Amino acid sequence: MAAEAEPAGMRTVQRAIDILGLLDESRPALSIREIVAASGLPKTTVLRLLGTLRLNGLLWVDEHGRHIAGPALLRWARLAEQAWRLPPAAAVILRELAAEHRETVHLYVRRDIRRVCIAQEEGPQSLRQVVRVGDELPLWAGGVSRALLLDAPEALLRRVAESSPYGAAHLDTLRAWIEEARTLGYATSHGEREEGLSAVAVPVRGRAGAVTAALSFGGPSTRFTDERIRRFADGLTAAARELVRVGLPFEG
Structure with a gap:
C-alpha cells in the first residue's frame, strides 16, 4: 500500500508546486477560475490544493478574493537569498x-x-x-x-x-x-x-x-x-x- 501511495503523494506535491509557479511578476494575483484554467486541473482538486497551501502560509487571499504569495515564502526567500x-x-x-x-x-x-x-x-x-x-x-x-x-x-x-x-x-x-x-x-x-x-x-x-x-x-x-x-x-x-x-x- 505504501508503495502505491508514494506516486500519488509525489503527484500532489508537484501539482501544488505547479500552482505556486503560476504566480509571477505579470500575474501576482490569481482567481480560482484563472488557476483552474491555467493548471488544467479539476476545480475540486484545485480547491483542495489551495486550502493546503493557504493553511501552510504559502498562499494568501487578498481583499478581492484572489490568491497571492503567502507570508511563509518570505522566510524561504530570505534563506535562499542568504544561501545564494x-x-x-x-x-x-x-x-x-x-x-x-x-x-x-x-x-x-x-x-x-x-x-x-x-x-x-x-x-x-x-x-x-x-x-x-x-x-x-x-x-x-x-x-x-x-x-x-x-x-x-x-x-x-x-x-x-x-x-x-x-x-x-x-x-x-x-x-x-x-x-x-x-x-x-x-x-x-x-x-x-x-x-x-x-x-x-x-x-x-x-x-x-x-x-x-x-x-x-x-x-x-x-x-x-x-x-x-x-x-x-x-x-x-x-x-x-x-x-x-x-x-x-x-x-x-
Missing part, C-alpha cells in the same frame, strides 16, 4: 567587469533542463539585455547554455533537445554547439532565443574542474562584433578564474 548571495569580493568582480566592458554581466547555474540567473551586474548603456536574478530560461539555446552543458551527459542533452521547439532532432545541433564552445574555450550566440540579442559565455569551473556555473555578457547584437567578442571572452575567462579563487556559495 555572492561574497563581497565576487560581487566586486562582476561590477568591475560590467564597468570595463560596458555590458551587462550575468551568472547562471543549471537547474535540470533550465538555467537560473543567480547574480547580475547591469552595464552602463541604456540599451541592454534584461534578465533578472531568479529568472529561469531554457537550455536548448544561447551561449550560456553551451557553457553550462560542456560536461553534460548524453541523457541530459537528449532531454534538453526534446524540450526545444525542434524536438529530438535538435540533439545534433546541441552537440555541434557544445563542441565548438569546447574548442574555443567560450560560447557565443546570436538571436537564438530572442531576435537582436547576442551573448558570450564562459564556464565557471570549480576546484574539482567540473562546470558549476556560466558567466556571460548579453546585449544587442549590433554591439557584439567579432573584435568585441574576443575581448569579452578574455575578460569573462579571467573573471571566472577570479570567482573560483574568491569562492562561490554553491561551489564545494
